[in-house]
Amino acid sequence: MVTAHEQKRTERADLRDALVAAADRLMRERGARGLTTREIAREAGCSDGALYVHFQDKAHLLAAVCERWIPDLAAAVGSLIERVGVATVQENLEAIAAVALRTYGEMVSSTFAIGGDPELLTYHQAALKAAERGPRRGIESIAAYLAAEQRLGRVRTDADAVMAANLVLGSCWQRAAMRYYFGEDILPIDDATYASGLAAAVTRGLEPGGRA
């Protein structure tokens, strides 16, 4: 038999997670500035003091929030590598861009929230380093894919695979960031069209005399 008290106990057992989730939610909604421990506690449905049972201080809670979406970062592009030789390179880059736009769109407000708070940023950088994560992984995955295509002859041999990968993810990240920052898109087209145009531009380049 589970009494009300036990049930409450059971629920509270993952209060740590509830706090991280609550902080994450609030940070996405309103940014880190002005986010109070009391608000987080209310959102998590616990008392002010409970936070300090699970975290040394507020900064450690926020650091835990940061670490939370590190996995999303790499997973977003990691799964798209098995496409070597499949469809066209341009189509594959377009698919990657579409995924990147979606993923970055979810992360961007937190990114600003962290980047805007030097103390938080330091925590976050340390956490990323410890986890050996970061954006390099995403670029490396795409570059590896392009290198493989290069070996198949589907990408010109003198192409800079890393820079091309950088162009794709960089543009997507910038679009997400600018959408947040300016409150509107710099290029007022939908994300699918953007992904398609981006892939085409990266693939074709500017030089005349290409296959067109």
Added chain:
Amino acid sequence: MVTAHEQKRTERADLRDALVAAADRLMRERGARGLTTREIAREAGCSDGALYVHFQDKAHLLAAVCERWIPDLAAAVGSLIERVGVATVQENLEAIAAVALRTYGEMVSSTFAIGGDPELLTYHQAALKAAERGPRRGIESIAAYLAAEQRLGRVRTDADAVMAANLVLGSCWQRAAMRYYFGEDILPIDDATYASGLAAAVTRGLEPGGRA
């Protein structure tokens, strides 16, 4: 002859500017979070109350800081348009990328400081809108340049000038942002090499069979 008093007067006459400059300096150094009116006043060399002679409140001062570098934004790329037909397209894009990297590098911490504070961000967006500035101008300038080159036959006719411009500036902005955000470069090469590689990638594209 300028007496000490007159000099002081002169300085104080633009206390408003001194406050904006002080806030800007501190914001670059430490972010907007935890930036106090007292600190700004000390940095500007005035009393706590003086701030409120020139600004309604702290937020209005920070908004003034934001507006401060709006002109830099457009000027950075605007001056590079007279290069149509000169040197090579790739060299011109490389030059643009170099300037953009430098400019964005100076703005990036403020960008995060603003983006991390929803209230500030709202002010800034309104200011940008009122000033009819924003990143679109930069992209449009470059796109206009590329279109001109297209007419000269130096850029393939089916190229998407706007997207190419977006690729160049987007990658530069992302590099500056990520450098700030992760504390290190994603691509560990110097900015000149980056600008050069970026221009080459955008120019050449990935398709095999190009002129190489």
Added chain:
Amino acid sequence: MVTAHEQKRTERADLRDALVAAADRLMRERGARGLTTREIAREAGCSDGALYVHFQDKAHLLAAVCERWIPDLAAAVGSLIERVGVATVQENLEAIAAVALRTYGEMVSSTFAIGGDPELLTYHQAALKAAERGPRRGIESIAAYLAAEQRLGRVRTDADAVMAANLVLGSCWQRAAMRYYFGEDILPIDDATYASGLAAAVTRGLEPGGRA
């Protein structure tokens, strides 16, 4: 056994009351103007912030002070009604006047403190209305007493009981108010003599040909 700690706890449990009492005390002594939250906190023996655990802001604390002495107002005269038919009417009015002078004397500085602060006054008026208190109750009590005496034939039938009650309380309130306001009495006699003279004047009237 009560340890020092337990005692402290007990005290702090009614910190709310302590704050109201402290504010009341200080308001009587020095008026509401220049009354600081810090001073109130010190007087109540707690920290600055504790005030905001119990009250939304300073105004809500002061409103609580106002509500505190609402009960005193009515109680002062309410208990004197069972005198119908006892002693003389004049003696009973004299007793009422004596009580009123004492009670009003205690309230008067707070009355000015509240009346002098439009914001506070609004709070107070709302509180009085919600409590259905106010001076009318006092006057009605006395008027009811006089009406009863009228039915006993101890007060002339054409007398305006309400106005007579108003004269008694009004004069007492005015004496208390003016004593506070001018720093000295308008009629330089002691309160007992005043109460007696007041009762006599109200009872006898000015018309010649009365029983004298």
Added chain:
Amino acid sequence: MVTAHEQKRTERADLRDALVAAADRLMRERGARGLTTREIAREAGCSDGALYVHFQDKAHLLAAVCERWIPDLAAAVGSLIERVGVATVQENLEAIAAVALRTYGEMVSSTFAIGGDPELLTYHQAALKAAERGPRRGIESIAAYLAAEQRLGRVRTDADAVMAANLVLGSCWQRAAMRYYFGEDILPIDDATYASGLAAAVTRGLEPGGRA
């Protein structure tokens, strides 16, 4: 010829009066609490500093405001003394009450504003003492009138003229004060009816067996 500059000069010559008038106006409207020198200066149409050309400090300006309506106080009842033997005593008291209600109604908010600020109150009390004004004069005037009527046989010989005068003015002042304080009248009748009822009550008294 009067240049614009001279004209301005001329206007500013009675800036002192303008300041007093402005402070008076604002004090009536909003009370003394929260009344700033800047606001007064704006209302008077001058700079912040100009106030200190004419007054030692803010308190001296407010004291000047207080002294402003001292003359009104005495004049209100002083002119009613020549009525001895004219009309009926009750009618004359009624007329006095009507005037007192009107005058007190104009003064009451300032009275609370001053009484609510201990510092201001001290100034005001000193000013009243220096001017040998105050409410005693009003009461004495009425008492003198009643004593004269007493000698004419129109007022009973054992009446307490001073107390009767006190009853009249006290009730009127209390009515004005309570109207301000509670935001509504204790006796919900119009002022003319109140004055009439008051005069009747004071004249007739409560004792049965009067002339009725």
Added chain:
DNA sequence: GATGAATGAGACTTCATTCAT
């Protein structure tokens, strides 16, 4: 483990007053 009243440093802001012009 959880609570939440209490803490107190420090934030933003106001405002009477000064002083060079």
Added chain:
DNA sequence: AATGAATGAAGTCTCATTCAT
């Protein structure tokens, strides 16, 4: 005489953190 930018002390209120229960 008048100005108004500047001052800085003092006010109200916030909020991360503690601790007895």
